Amino acid sequence: xxxxxxxxxxxxxxxxxxxxxxxxxxxxxxxxxxxxxxxxxxxxxxxxxxxxxxxxxxxxxxxxxxxxxxxxxxxxxxxxxxxxxxxxxxxxxxxxxxxxxxxxxxxxxxxxxxxxxxxxxxxxxxxxxxxxxxxxxxxxxxxxxxxxxxxxxxxxxxxxxxxxxxxxxxxxxxxxxxxxxxxxxxxxxxxxxxxxxxx
Amino acid sequence: xxxxxxxxxxxxxxxxxxxxxxxxxxxxxxxxxxxxxxxxxxxxxxxxxxxxxxxxxxxxxxxxxxxxxxxxxxxxxxxxxxxxxxxxxxxxxxxxxxxxxxxxxxxxxxxxxxxxxxxxxxxxxxxxxxxxxxxxxxxxxxxxxxxxxxxxxxxxxxxxxxxxxxxxxxxxxxxxxxxxxxxxxxxxxxxxxxxxxxx
DNA sequence: GTCTATAATTTGATAGAC
DNA sequence: GTCTATCAAATTATAGAC
Numbered sequence: 254x255x256x257x258x259x260x261x262x263x264x265x266x267x268x269x270x271x272x273x274x275x276x277x278x279x280x281x282x283x284x285x286x287x288x289x290x291x292x293x294x295x296x297x298x299x300x301x302x303x304x305x306x307x308x309x310x311x312x313x314x315x316x317x318x319x320x321x322x323x324x325x326x327x328x329x330x331x332x333x334x335x336x337x338x339x340x341x342x343x344x345x346x347x348x349x350x351x352x353x354x355x356x357x358x359x360x361x362x363x364x365x366x367x368x369x370x371x372x373x374x375x376x377x378x379x380x381x382x383x384x385x386x387x388x389x390x391x392x393x394x395x396x397x398x399x400x401x402x403x404x405x406x407x408x409x410x411x412x413x414x415x416x417x418x419x420x421x422x423x424x425x426x427x428x429x430x431x432x433x434x435x436x437x438x439x440x441x442x443x444x445x446x447x448x449x450x451x452x
Numbered sequence: 453x454x455x456x457x458x459x460x461x462x463x464x465x466x467x468x469x470x471x472x473x474x475x476x477x478x479x480x481x482x483x484x485x486x487x488x489x490x491x492x493x494x495x496x497x498x499x500x501x502x503x504x505x506x507x508x509x510x511x512x513x514x515x516x517x518x519x520x521x522x523x524x525x526x527x528x529x530x531x532x533x534x535x536x537x538x539x540x541x542x543x544x545x546x547x548x549x550x551x552x553x554x555x556x557x558x559x560x561x562x563x564x565x566x567x568x569x570x571x572x573x574x575x576x577x578x579x580x581x582x583x584x585x586x587x588x589x590x591x592x593x594x595x596x597x598x599x600x601x602x603x604x605x606x607x608x609x610x611x612x613x614x615x616x617x618x619x620x621x622x623x624x625x626x627x628x629x630x631x632x633x634x635x636x637x638x639x640x641x642x643x644x645x646x647x648x649x650x651x
Numbered sequence: 652g653t654c655t656a657t658a659a660t661t662t663g664a665t666a667g668a669c
Numbered sequence: 670g671t672c673t674a675t676c677a678a679a680t681t682a683t684a685g686a687c
Contacts, residue, residue: 455670487672
């Protein structure tokens with residue numbers, strides 16, 4: 254692996270575990286086992302590092318989700334697959350959602366710049382459209398705004414990892430048991446959602 | 453208002469908008485319009501300030517929720533009232549949930565100390581118990597773990613404020629419209645939950 | 652490309668006058 | 670109780686040798 258890649262990977266770990274402000278360039282260099290000066294040689298500033306990390310993340314997740322939501326399958330399959338793909342992603346990147354949300358909140362304008370840099374947008378409009386069509390077909394109850402459903406779906410997917418320490422504590426779950434719970438939620442959340450919206 | 457109270461209020465604002473690490477003692481002093489030295493005179497350290505703020509928050513929220521979940525009303529009323537009470541709280545303290553969750557994640561052990569200092573615990577076990585009883589009565593479908601329901605309920609309540617900038621951006625909502633949406637979610641979330649669990 | 656050394660700021664916290 | 674002045678430590682970033 255190249256030095257640049259090693260730095261990027263080390264930075265990702267440092268950022269997601271500590272947040273942007275608490276992340277230390279010194280720690281990143283230590284993790285990557287390179288000299289502190291090299292970080293600036295490759296990436297100039299702390300901000301450049303974080304922008305790069307966000308880009309890679311957005312491209313990876315949104316590409317997969319877009320494929321699911323624009324497929325020709327029926328809405329209930331889209332929900333099941335979408336939930337599974339999303340939860341698969343967060344199982345591999347458990348600390349990333351909190352990092353993104355923290356950064357978004359800390360500096361919304363900067364976050365928009367980072368989104369633009371990645372060239373990707375979340376494919377939620379595609380899902381909302383699919384919900385609306387299924388309402389017309391009578392598959393889903395009509396007293397529910399598609400946008401509301403999308404927000405609820407994302408809430409159920411993301412919150413448990415955002416609040417992971419609280420969930421682990423209140424449910425008394427080991428690291429392994431927490432992962433099992435996330436795995437189970439692929440089916441559980443999909444079924445919960447489908448129960449909530451079926452006509 | 454006493455100087456101590458003014459400092460506490462200023463610290464709360466600074467912390468919830470910037471997070472613990474990014475919060476500056478200097479900024480807190482400026483917000484409170486007092487000298488920087490006074491912060492240490494009253495609270496000794498940054499950590500003392502944050503512990504005090506958490507305590508007040510936990511006491512306020514959990515007291516109200518416990519009253520709802522241990523009342524004698526039926527489960528569907530408990531859900532409706534619990535959602536309303538919780539959303540009322542976060543409407544008045546929109547940035548608090550992200551601050552708490554960020555801190556919890558940044559330093560779980562320290563967070564437990566802060567919880568203990570407040571003397572309060574979240575009354576979620578009481579709600580789960582109430583769900584289990586209603587399952588026995590045949591009011592709620594039995595293929596759903598009470599703990600899972602509680603987690604889903606909290607997810608739907610908290611996520612929209614945690615991801616507020618993203619929600620505002622993707623739904624194109626002004627500050628006022630976002631508040632209206634939260635207000636609407638008191639009914640919407642309760643109905644969504646009830647649809648999802650009714651036998 | 653990689654390192655050492657260090658500059659330039661900024662931070663939380665303290666000491667001491669009033 | 671409130672202020673000024675300042676310390677000691679830590680942080681990002683740069684300069685320059687190799």
